[in-house]
Amino acid sequence: MNSSNNNAGPQGSKFNLRKELGRYLKYWYWFVAGAFVSVIAGIFYLRYTTPVYSATASIIINQETSNNRGSDMPDLGLASGLKTNNLDKEIAILKSKRLMHEVVKSLDLNITFFIDGQVRDVELYKNNPFTLKILKFNEKNASEFGGESYKADLNESGELSLTNLRNFTKINTQAGSPVDLDFATVVITPKEGISSFSNITIKFSNLESVAAAYRGGLQIIQEKEGSNVINLVMLDPVVDKARDIIDQVIFEFNRDAIDDKNLIASNTANFINERLDIINDELENVESGKEEFKESNRLTDIRTESQMFVQTASEYNERRQEIGTQIELVNAMLDYLSTSSNSELLPANLGIQESAVNQLISEYNNLVLQRNRIMRSSTELNPAVIRINNNIEQLKGNILQSLQSLRSTLRISQNEVNRQVQSVGSKILAVPSQEREYRGIERQQSIKEALYLYLLQKREENSLALAVTAPKAKIVDSAHSNGLIVSPKKKSVILGSLVLGLFLPFSVIYIRNLIDNKVRKRSDIEEFTQEIAIVGEVPKVKEKRELIIDKHDRSMLAESFRFLITNLQFVLLRTVNNQKARKILVTSTIKGEGKTFTAMNLALTLAFNRKKVLLIGADLRNPKLGKYQENFSNSLGLSDYLASNINCIEEFISNSKLNSNLKILGSGSIPPNPSELLRSEKLGTMFTDLENNYDYIIIDSAPTMLVTDTLIINKYADLILYIVKSGFTDKDLLEYVVANKRSGNMSNINFILNSVPRTELGYGNKYGYGYGVKKKTEFEWKSYFNSKTVKN
Known part of the structure; x- marks a missing residue:
């Protein structure tokens, strides 16, 4: 196979666009039909498909x-x-x-x-x-x-x-x-x-x-x-x-966001209301104690008596009040943390001055909201939920630790302020003990009042924020449509249908050519090897009555054999120098490739040219010449001559009923030992005797790949015509022919491509000049009848 590729001509190594297009354009009707059917299918699709907007x-x-x-x-x-x-x-x-x-x-x-x-x-x-x-x-x-x-x-x-x-x-x-x-x-x-x-x-x-x-x-x-x-x-x-x-x-998106916001506001409001109830009770207790203290000690205006000392200690008292408020808020938040679960939101920004704590509370609430959103469409086993729960647990611990640290810091500050207050208090030892006790009661009252007013303010802020909620998603353009069909798009469907209609025939032809291993046309042989020439192409015969040509036949079959004879004359002039009969051996690789059909029509064409022709049926195993002439299958022939003691070959030769210039030597009886008969010296003597009596000797032999008969006979042939049948012969079998030529078994060999479709012929139909049966002129009719008279 590699050797044949090495001998391929230039056309086998270069891409020929015109040639490639020709492979497909000869099936133009497939493309037209495919495009038509596909476009009609696309129109029906557009008709019956619901449009989408x-x-x-x-x-x-x-x-x-x-x-x-x-x-x-x-x-x-x-x-x-x-x-x-x-x-x-x-x-x-x-x-x-x-x-x-x-x-x-x-x-x-x-x-x-x-x-x-x-x-x-x-x-x-x-x-x-x-x-x-x-x-x-x-x-x-x-x-x-x-x-x-x-x-x-x-x-x-x-x-x-x-x-x-x-x-x-x-x-x-x-x-x-x-x-x-x-x-x-x-x-x-x-x-x-x-x-x-x-x-x-x-x-x-x-x-x-x-x-x-x-x-x-x-x-x-x-x-x-x-x-x-x-x-x-x-x-x-x-x-x-x-x-x-x-x-x-x-x-629904905005409503979901508002629900989340309301959830935070609701938890904040509940916390504030709970703390207000507690602070209110504590404030009432302090005020009641103040009232009882004044009544029991008969006090009226203690402030006037201790104004000078109060001014000195006022700054420290304000600081102590602020620290006390912060400690109360931290304690309240710690109490809430100890009783709340991980799914509850923490009160946000109650007034704790530590920004880090406020930031941790905000991050904690965001994680709780995110976890609750996911839980509405998921379970606790969701990896995202597990991850968020871990983050919530960690944040809660951080918040607890930060609040405890803040409380410790505030207590240190409170102790320092108390120490300063005690220092000032030493200066007011002269103030009655009732004044000191009264100041403690007022201090407690002011702290509770400040905290109570602060929580009332936050509750109003919470209610106000809830009343003026803005949507998360602001609408820029409300839903609208231009009314145009999005799918199916008419132009795209029609164009796609057209492309599909052209692609399907193309793909079928491409795949068929890709997997096709049969010889189809002249170029298939030429691409495989340039060592063996193609001397003729025989068109495909559609009917049995067209198997044999006649003298005045002007069909493509007849013209192909005339073209073949012309080529053979040039080949024989180059290879045969004697004036004796030209011996042409017709063979093929396997049976069924048309060697007997080619040999018969070649012999007839030569006979119509007034040449004396002898057709020998050398296929002793499977003779086929009998189907081309009546009452011929039972006559004696080549095998009988080789097996007998008769030396006169003319006794075994019959006249053809098709033309007086054609003689036929049939295969004869099927012998048990065809190869031994063909190896006898009598066969060489026979060809020597026949050379002087005929112009051409056509030998119809057996397939070369199946038996050795042809290889025995080919030494007597001047020229070997090797039949390759289009659409029947595998390309791999050509390697066998090339190998025989190189080995010298069949030296003077030429190809004939048989049964070629008219679209693949290298002449005639390709260029728009075909051959057909034509009416005979008066002169042609007279010549025809005269020839019949002469034959009779």
Whole structure:
């Protein structure tokens, strides 16, 4: 195989675009048919496919800001429930199953209405002729019967008929009356002005599956990197439905954020109210003690008497009051931490002056909210929940440790202030003990009053923030649609259909050529080897009556043999110098390649040219010459001559009924030892005797690859014609022919390509000049009849 490739001509090593295109353009009708069928299929697809439209909306996600800067009023953390710095988290919420579940449930998208159309069913969205109200819904049965469909019909008398399209059971009732559908009880009421309708299909789908479908169809697109502008895109066959879904998604998203904010505000309000109740009781106790102290000691205006000393100690008292307030807040927060669970939110920004503690409380609340959101659609085993729980536990420990550290620091400061107060107190030893005790009572009263007023202020701030809530998602453009069909696109479908229609024939032809190992045309042989010339191409014969040509035949078959003879004359002139008969051996690799057919028509063509021709049937094992001449199969022939003692070969030669210039020496009887007969010296003597009596001797031999008979005879031949049948002979068999030529077994060998389709012929049909049967002129008819007379 490699040797043949080495001898390939230039056309075998260079890409020829014209040649490659020719392989496909000869099947142009396949491409036309494929494109036509594919485009028609595309048109039907456009006709019967439900068009899909697009709706779009734009929103801005509010960013988180801090209200603590430059303000004495701490932020309660309410706005942080509506604002965020994590845009990916908000996109995840917009795409969540829980949010889409609420959208489908709010819009009743799991219940759809269709009307029968001429081409396809059309969904009725907000245009159905009746209203359907669900009175009772069984969630368990809905999962089992959630895929049911019913055909609804209403006649003029108000009788409503519902037909289950699964089992074709029918329910008859009056319009406006409850109807039990196994999984739900519904009421169907015609709209005003509607007296009857028919062929309305009501489809009840599983809510979860519908939510999953719309969740997959919702596209969340960030305007650009780093931007908090988000575009929401929804595709649906009904434009109004797509718009409603997007608007409802935005509504449910904002409502979810408000619920989170309200949860923080509610926990903060509960904490403040609890502390107010405690402080109020303590304040009442202090005031009652003050009153009892004055009554028991008959005191009136102690302040005037101790004004000078109070001024000296006032600064320390204010500091001690501030520290005491901070210690009370820290103790209250520590008490709340010891009794609260990890799922409860901590009061945010109660006035603790330590910013690190406030920051830890804010981070803790954010993690609790995030964990609670995920838990609505997940379980405790979710890795994200476990991770957040670990972070919450760690943060809670950090907060506890920070508060304890802060309390220790405040107590140290308190002790220092007390020491200073005692230093000043030594200077007022002269003040009655009642004054000192009274000051202690007033100090306790002022601390409780300050804390009480502070908590009242925070409660009002909490109520005010709750009343003026702003949405997290601000709508830039509400849901809208341009009304253009998104899918299927007519131009794309038609173009795709056309490309597909052209690609399918191309791929079929390409694959067929790729896996085809048969010799099809002249170039297949030329690409394999240039050592052996192709002297002729014989067209494919469609009918048996065309197997034999006649003298005045002008068909492509006859012209191909005339063309063959012309080529043989040049080949023989170069190789044969004597004036004796030219001996031409016709063979092939295997049986069925047309060697007997070629030998017979070659002999006839030479005989029509007034040459004396002898056709020898040398295939002693499987003779085929008999089918071309009547009563010839039983006559004696070559095998009988070689096996007998008769030396006169002319006794075994018969006249052909097809032409007087053609003689035939048949194969004769099938011998048991064909190879031994052909090796006898009598065969060489026979060819010597026949050379002087004929111009051409055509030898029809056996296939070379199956038996050795041909290799025995070919030494007597001047020229070997090797038949290769188009569409029948494997390309691999050509290697066997080339090997025989190189070894010298068949030196003067030439190819004939047989049974070539007319589209693959190297002449005639290729250039638009074909041969056909033509009416004979008067001169041709006379010549024909004269030749018949001469033969007779």
